[in-house]
Amino acid sequence: xxxxxxxxxxxxxxxxxxxxxxxxxxxxxxxxxxxxxxxxxxxxxxxxxxxxxxxxxxxxxxxxxx
Numbered sequence: 001x002x003x004x005x006x007x008x009x010x011x012x013x014x015x016x017x018x019x020x021x022x023x024x025x026x027x028x029x030x031x032x033x034x035x036x037x038x039x040x041x042x043x044x045x046x047x048x049x050x051x052x053x054x055x056x057x058x059x060x061x062x063x064x065x066x
Contacts, residue, residue: 001026002055004047005038031062 001022006012019034026032035055040047 001032001034002044002052003034003036004040004042004044005036007039007041 003019003022004015006015022034026034035051037044037048037051040051045052
């Protein structure tokens, strides 16, 4: 699960609840985890494309045929 980072103090309270829900989603898999894309807003793929690409590559490397 790739999560946005808080962009200001007002978001921290909302994101505390959101992160708990996202942690729960990541924990549904024994291999799941949550990555925080610091400085990203709602459009993580636009704000921090490198984080998204790295996460996809990590999953691919774990499960690709050898």
